[in-house]
Amino acid sequence: MRIRMTFSKSGMLVFTGTLDLQTIWERSIRRAGFQLDYSHGFHPQPRIQIANPLPLGYSGSQELVDIWLVDKVPIEMFKFQLSSQLPEGLSLKECVYINDDAPSIINRVIASEYQIQFYENSRSLKNIEERITNLMERTNIPRQRRGKSYDLRPLIHWLNIDQKVKGWPEIHMRLSSRPNATGRPDEVMLELGFGITDYSINRSQLILTGETR
Amino acid sequence: MMQSKQIESFLKRYLVSVSKPGRYVGGEFNQIQKKWSDVDLHVALAFPDIYDIGFSNLGLSILYDIINRRDDSLAERVYSPWIDMEELMRSHSIPLYTLESKTPVIMFDILGISLPYESLYTNLLNILDISGIPLHSNHRDDHHPIVIAGGHACFNPEPMHAFIDAFVIGEGEEIIQEVLDKIKLLKSEHASRTVILERLGEISGIYIPSFYKVRYLSNGLIKNIVNIHNSNQKRIKKRIVEELPAPVIRNLVPNIKTVHERVVIEIMRGCSRGCRFCQAGMLTRPVRERSTNQIIVSLKEAINATGFTDISLLSLSASDHSQITSIIKHVMRLCEKMQINFSLPSLRIESFQPSLIKSMLSKRKGNFTIAPEAGSDEMRARINKPIPQEEILATASQIFKMGWTNLKLYFMIGFSNESTEDIEKIIDLCKQIKSLGKRIVGGRSKIHISINTFIPKPHTPFQWLSFTTKEKSEAKYQMIYDALKKTGIKIDWPLYEHAQFEAWLSRGDRKLSSVIESAWKKGAKFDAWHEYFAIDKWLQAFKENKIDPSFYTTRERSVEEVLPWDHVDIGVSRTFLSKELVKSQKLETTQDCRSVCHACGIQSAYQISCEKIRKAHSCVFE
Numbered sequence: 001m002r003i004r005m006t007f008s009k010s011g012m013l014v015f016t017g018t019l020d021l022q023t024i025w026e027r028s029i030r031r032a033g034f035q036l037d038y039s040h041g042f043h044p045q046p047r048i049q050i051a052n053p054l055p056l057g058y059s060g061s062q063e064l065v066d067i068w069l070v071d072k073v074p075i076e077m078f079k080f081q082l083s084s085q086l087p088e089g090l091s092l093k094e095c096v097y098i099n100d101d102a103p104s105i106i107n108r109v110i111a112s113e114y115q116i117q118f119y120e121n122s123r124s125l126k127n128i129e130e131r132i133t134n135l136m137e138r139t140n141i142p143r144q145r146r147g148k149s150y151d152l153r154p155l156i157h158w159l160n161i162d163q164k165v166k167g168w169p170e171i172h173m174r175l176s177s178r179p180n181a182t183g184r185p186d187e188v189m190l191e192l193g194f195g196i197t198d199y200s201i202n203r204s205q206l207i208l209t210g211e212t213r
Numbered sequence: 214m215m216q217s218k219q220i221e222s223f224l225k226r227y228l229v230s231v232s233k234p235g236r237y238v239g240g241e242f243n244q245i246q247k248k249w250s251d252v253d254l255h256v257a258l259a260f261p262d263i264y265d266i267g268f269s270n271l272g273l274s275i276l277y278d279i280i281n282r283r284d285d286s287l288a289e290r291v292y293s294p295w296i297d298m299e300e301l302m303r304s305h306s307i308p309l310y311t312l313e314s315k316t317p318v319i320m321f322d323i324l325g326i327s328l329p330y331e332s333l334y335t336n337l338l339n340i341l342d343i344s345g346i347p348l349h350s351n352h353r354d355d356h357h358p359i360v361i362a363g364g365h366a367c368f369n370p371e372p373m374h375a376f377i378d379a380f381v382i383g384e385g386e387e388i389i390q391e392v393l394d395k396i397k398l399l400k401s402e403h404a405s406r407t408v409i410l411e412r413l414g415e416i417s418g419i420y421i422p423s424f425y426k427v428r429y430l431s432n433g434l435i436k437n438i439v440n441i442h443n444s445n446q447k448r449i450k451k452r453i454v455e456e457l458p459a460p461v462i463r464n465l466v467p468n469i470k471t472v473h474e475r476v477v478i479e480i481m482r483g484c485s486r487g488c489r490f491c492q493a494g495m496l497t498r499p500v501r502e503r504s505t506n507q508i509i510v511s512l513k514e515a516i517n518a519t520g521f522t523d524i525s526l527l528s529l530s531a532s533d534h535s536q537i538t539s540i541i542k543h544v545m546r547l548c549e550k551m552q553i554n555f556s557l558p559s560l561r562i563e564s565f566q567p568s569l570i571k572s573m574l575s576k577r578k579g580n581f582t583i584a585p586e587a588g589s590d591e592m593r594a595r596i597n598k599p600i601p602q603e604e605i606l607a608t609a610s611q612i613f614k615m616g617w618t619n620l621k622l623y624f625m626i627g628f629s630n631e632s633t634e635d636i637e638k639i640i641d642l643c644k645q646i647k648s649l650g651k652r653i654v655g656g657r658s659k660i661h662i663s664i665n666t667f668i669p670k671p672h673t674p675f676q677w678l679s680f681t682t683k684e685k686s687e688a689k690y691q692m693i694y695d696a697l698k699k700t701g702i703k704i705d706w707p708l709y710e711h712a713q714f715e716a717w718l719s720r721g722d723r724k725l726s727s728v729i730e731s732a733w734k735k736g737a738k739f740d741a742w743h744e745y746f747a748i749d750k751w752l753q754a755f756k757e758n759k760i761d762p763s764f765y766t767t768r769e770r771s772v773e774e775v776l777p778w779d780h781v782d783i784g785v786s787r788t789f790l791s792k793e794l795v796k797s798q799k800l801e802t803t804q805d806c807r808s809v810c811h812a813c814g815i816q817s818a819y820q821i822s823c824e825k826i827r828k829a830h831s832c833v834f835e
Contacts, residue, residue, distance in 0.1 A: 012238035015228055016468040020235065027466055027520030028242070057229035085520075087468055088240040119226050196229050 001037075001069045003078065004105065006094040010059040013089025018053035024087060025065065031085040034078065037068035051105040051206055052112065052177055055184070057196075060203040062093070066105045072097075109177050111157055111207040114185045116171040116199050123193075125169050128161055131192045132171075135159070143187055152191065155183030171199075174207070217315040223307055224315070231297045235469035236264035239290070239312030242466040243518065245277070246313045247287040253397050254286040257311050257321040257358065261328070261336035262741065264292040268465070269473040271527065272364060272385065273327050278461045279389055286393055289313040289321075293336045293739075294343070302343060309344040318344040321358045322396060326377075328364040331718035332741035334373060335733040337362070341376065348730065350378050350423060355406045359396065359413075367420075368451070368496055369671045369778040372718050374422035375726035379413050381420075382781055383451030384482075386458050388418050414442065418452035425780065427723050433764060435722065435775040448782040453819060455826055457482060457501050460511045463518045475523035475556075476515040480508055480540065484529035485806045487813075489597045489797055490586070490625065492670035493529055495785050498815045500807075504829035505536045509543045516551055523554045533805075535828065580661070581612045584623035588639030591800060592628060597793070599802045602642065609646045613653035620650065620660050626689045627667040627681030627712075629769075630798075636689050639664075640696040647700055663705040664693065666712035670719055671778045672785065674793030680716040680766040683709045710748040714740065716766045717751075722777035725765075728754045786814030 009021070016024070026046050029036055038044040047068035054060045069078075079095040086092070135141065136159060141152040157174040164170060171192075175183030185201050228234035249255065258277055260267025267273070273290070280288035289311035294302060302309070308317040318324055324346070326337055338348055341360070347353050350360065362373065363381035370380040381388055392413065399409050414421040424442035429435055440446050460478050467474060483500035484493070512524055526544070531537060548555045585605050587593045593600060612620060624639055643662055650658030666686055669678040686709050694704060718725065731754035739745040755762045770776065772791050779787075789812065796803060803811055806823070810816070816823055 012224070012240045013468060015234040015238050017235075020469045023470075024468060030520035030522075031242075031517065033517075056234065085242070087242040087466070088244075197227050200225065 001072045002098050002100050002102070003067050003069065003075070004096050004098045005065050005067065005092060007063050007065065008059070008061045008091045008093060009054060009063055009089060010061075010091075011089035013087065014057055014059050017056050018050055021054075022048055022050060024090065025067065028082060028085045028087075028090075029067065029069075032078075032081040034073065034082070035070040037070050049105055052109045054203055055186075058114075058185075058201045058203055062205050063203070064105055064206055066098070068100075105208075108208040108210070109206055110209050111174050112177045112203050113172070113174045113205040113207065115202045115204050116173070116185065116189065117202075118168050118170075118194075118199050120198070121168045122198070125161065125163055128169060128171070128192065132159055132161060135188075135191055141191060143191075145184070145187065152183060152187055155181060156188060159188065177206070217310070220307060220310050220315040220317070223305055227301060227305065231301055232295065233265075233469060236292070237294065237298060237312070238468075239315075241468055243463045244313060244465055245281040245287075246289075247281070249287070249314065249316065252285055252287045253400065254283075254323070254393055255316075255321045256280050256286060256288045256323045256325055256393075257291050257318045258288050259291045259318075259324060259326045259337075259340055260293075261326060261333040261340055262293050262739070263295050265469075265471045267292045267327075268467055268471040269475075269477070270327055270329070271477055271479065272329070274461050274464060276325065276385055276389055278463070279386065280393065283390075283393065285397060288325075289316065291318055291340070293340060296739075299339070299343065309340060319346055319358065322400065323392075324358040324360045326360065326362045328362045328366040328373070330741070331366050331372075331715055332746075333366070334718060334729050335737045335740055337373070338376060338730065338733040339738050349375055351375075353378070353406065357406075359406070359409060361392070365493065365496060366719070368492075368781055368783065369719060369721070370420055370422060370781065371427075371723045371777045372721040372725035372729060374723050375730070377422065378410060379419050379421050381452070382418050382449050383783075384454050385452075386454045388416065388452045391416050392419070411442070414446075417450060420449040420781070427777075435777060435779075437775060438780045448780050450782040450818070451496075451784060453499070453784070455501075455819075455821065456829070457503055459507065460503070460515070462511060462514045464515060464521075466519050466521070473525075474521060475525050476512060476519060476521050477525045477527050478508055478511055478515070479503070479527045480531060481528040481534045485533060486530060487597055487793075487803050487806060487811070488586075489595075489674040489793055490628075490667060490670070491529075492673050495672050495790075496783055497529065498783075498785060498813065499819070499821065499823045500533075500827045502534055502536070502827055502829050505539050505543060507829065508540055509547060512544065512547060513551075516553060522552065523556070524548070525556045533807075580619045580621045581617045582621040582623065583608060583612075585642065586623065586625050587628070587635065588624065588637070588642050589635050592631065592635045592638075594800045594802050595628065595630070595797045596625075597797065597802050605642065606645060606649065610649050610653060613650050613658065616654075618650075618654050618657045618659060620646065620658070622646070622660065622662045624662060624664045625667045626664055627686055629678050631689075633692075636692050640693055643697060643702055644700060647702055659703070660701075661703040661705070662697075664690065665707060666709060668712055668716045668719065671776065672781075672783050672790070674790045674797060676720075676776065676790065677770045677772055677774075677794060679769040680713070680720075682767055683713070708743065708746075711743065711746060713762075713766060714746070714748065714751060717762055720765045720777075722765075724758070724760055727758045728760060731757050782818070784815045784818035786818075789813040 025048050036046040039047055049066040051064035054063060075095050075097060079092055083092050138153055143150060143152045155176040159173040162170045162172055173185060173188060186196055228237060258273050260270050260273055277288050280286050291309060291311050308319060310317050341348050346357055360378045361381060362377045363385055367380045367382060395412055399412060410421050413419050414424055424440055425438055426441045427435055427438050481502045483497040485500050486494060488494055544555055586598050587596060590602055647660050650660060669675040669680060690706055697704060732751050735750040737747060737750045
């Protein structure tokens with residue numbers, strides 16, 4: 001029985017990585033009294049598929065994960081019972097049964113949208129706007145990550161700044177999240193002149209194939 | 214004063230720049246967080262190593278559970294920050310804080326620190342320092358937390374006497390209530406720190422080091438240790454609980470990977486074997502068992518409360534539990550039903566029926582461990598672990614026959630009176646086991662031996678013996694290595710210096726406080742981590758304080774000598790220990806005390822019957 005769950009990850013749980021999150025799902029589901037299905041083979045693993053890893057330190061408001069249960073249980077009961085077993089910072093938004101032969105969630109993710117908030121109002125709106133315009137006008141942005149060269153520019157679908165009525169400007173962007181073509185928002189921020197301790201990142205949405213916005 | 218909110222925003226912003234940031238945030242499932250103003254007493258419980266190591270510490274989880282069950286108290290956790298985090302905290306002037314509410318440790322009423330082993334001493338100083346608490350007990354004032362330490366290392370509290378306000382000697386389950394009651398009352402009366410310590414000192418099992426004076430002879434030996442506060446109280450008697458309380462069920466479930474993630478149930482405390490080198494065996498007397506019923510029920514509840522898929526049964530010698538056959542049978546059944554993996558670390562295979570061992574075989578076979586400790590029957594008689602050679606070999610062949618391929622063997626070297634022949638017997642035994650393995654399971658068989666250097670520990674019959682020298686120890690290792698290098702046997706050999714360091718600190722007196730402080734000032738920390746342990750810093754620290762380190766190690770002590778830990782009373786008499794030493798020299802063994810009482814002193818010290826106290830009240834389970 002395959003269930004697709006939409007969840008948010010926030011608070012201090014942003015410092016738990018994807019591998020550990022997998023274990024958290026496994027244990028929470030056990031505690032809630034449901035039996036996860038296991039993969040076949042030499043090292044049977046519980047069948048949990050996180051759509052796209054959320055980098056350490058990022059919060060996510062619409063993350064996706066598929067899990068497989070041995071038995072079919074009423075979905076509302078499942079959601080209710082599992083919710084009571086989750087650690088602080090993890091929250092279930094939606095649970096739905098989906099077809100077992102539906103395509104893998106991992107392969108359907110094409111892009112991610114991020115919201116970036118600053119800890120300090122160190123630069124003016126105008127200054128950031130200018131930097132964004134300059135960056136977006138470039139035809140390529142050669143960068144290196146873990147010793148590999150790549151071009152960041154085609155991975156940026158869009159990038160803009162949002163001045164809240166009250167408060168500091170927020171940067172919004174949509175970056176490619178395909179295998180071997182994943183844009184990292186922190187790399188974009190570096191190009192704009194900000195280091196990792198200058199801002200917080202929330203992934204507001206995962207964009208799947210067949211969806212447009 | 215830095216507030217929780219400020220610490221929280223610091224964490225949110227800067228934790229991305231350190232390794233494994235999940236160590237520093239708490240929020241685990243089953244964590245208990247109370248409102249600060251709802252309770253009278255605030256206890257910070259510290260394990261002086263990183264989160265990954267300290268998280269599963271059983272002692273602290275018991276105290277965490279007990280304290281948080283009280284309506285008037287809260288307990289929160291704290292661990293040592295790793296090097297990168299310490300730097301970050303210091304550079305932002307962030308004091309050490311508890312994981313639950315991010316409250317600075319310095320704001321708590323009590324800082325309780327677990328000290329199970331000596332290599333955590335410098336980390337403890339570091340914890341005090343990052344918290345902003347003065348290192349020295351006598352520099353603290355009424356606003357500072359009362360610093361209390363407990364755990365096995367505290368059975369010789371002297372090396373840490375300058376830094377700890379009060380030591381708990383013995384088991385914590387009952388005394389913690391008395392300590393909390395007393396501090397709560399005194400706090401409501403706005404009692405001063407001095408008064409609080411005075412009154413804590415009245416509780417049996419509490420040692421206030423500042424109330425004792427140690428006088429030395431001109432040769433550096435101790436003349437006497439006197440209580441300058443209350444001449445009636447000469448020794449501090451260890452606390453025991455007559456019946457083991459129910460195990461903790463709602464264990465915390467970590468959000469990041471830690472060293473041991475499993476349900477641990479202590480099935481038995483204490484050991485009746487009486488191995489003469491074994492400190493734990495002497496310290497944890499008398500033997501107390503948990504009932505099969507309680508073990509199984511607790512396991513089931515803890516599995517449901519945590520979602521863990523591994524369980525472990527803890528004890529010094531599991532197969533000596535009177536109900537072990539029934540326990541294993543029920544645990545196996547439970548594991549099968551709940552899809553759980555099971556490990557039993559302290560097995561004496563000779564007391565097992567093959568059918569039971571067979572039922573324990575899992576698909577993925579791990580190591581099987583045997584600890585002969587010594588190579589010759591003679592040496593095993595000296596240390597009172599008299600398993601005959603034939604029995605060890607029979608056990609090994611049984612293990613191979615049942616399908617295990619990896620066998621791990623534990624040995625110790627460095628006993629006094631150890632001859633070349635004793636070392637040859639170790640080599641010989643390993644070779645014989647290796648060829649057994651080859652014959653029974655073939656080329657897949659792997660033998661792994663671990664050789665430790667014997668440390669004469671306080672409160673054991675060997676406490677008067679000397680610790681071996683580097684030359685002797687290395688010559689013996691070389692001999693074993695040369696003889697076994699072509700056999701394919703893997704040999705583990707911990708650094709002599711690390712054992713030496715442990716010997717200094719476990720056998721030391723009050724003068725070591727200044728050495729520990731000097732070493733810490735030179736940057737010694739994480740001494741339990743071999744990659745961070747730096748013997749140079751320690752040697753310099755001894756030099757600076759004009760102390761000869763060999764005074765604590767390679768010197769044999771006379772039974773007349775006043776030992777630094779003599780005022781700590783573990784209930785086992787000094788007479789018994791010295792008789793055991795003499796028997797050891799005469800190659801006489803002492804039987805398991807379940808068969809005959811050797812009057813070690815524990816029964817009269819606590820007015821108990823070992824026979825009665827051992828068996829748990831309800832043993833029926835079906």
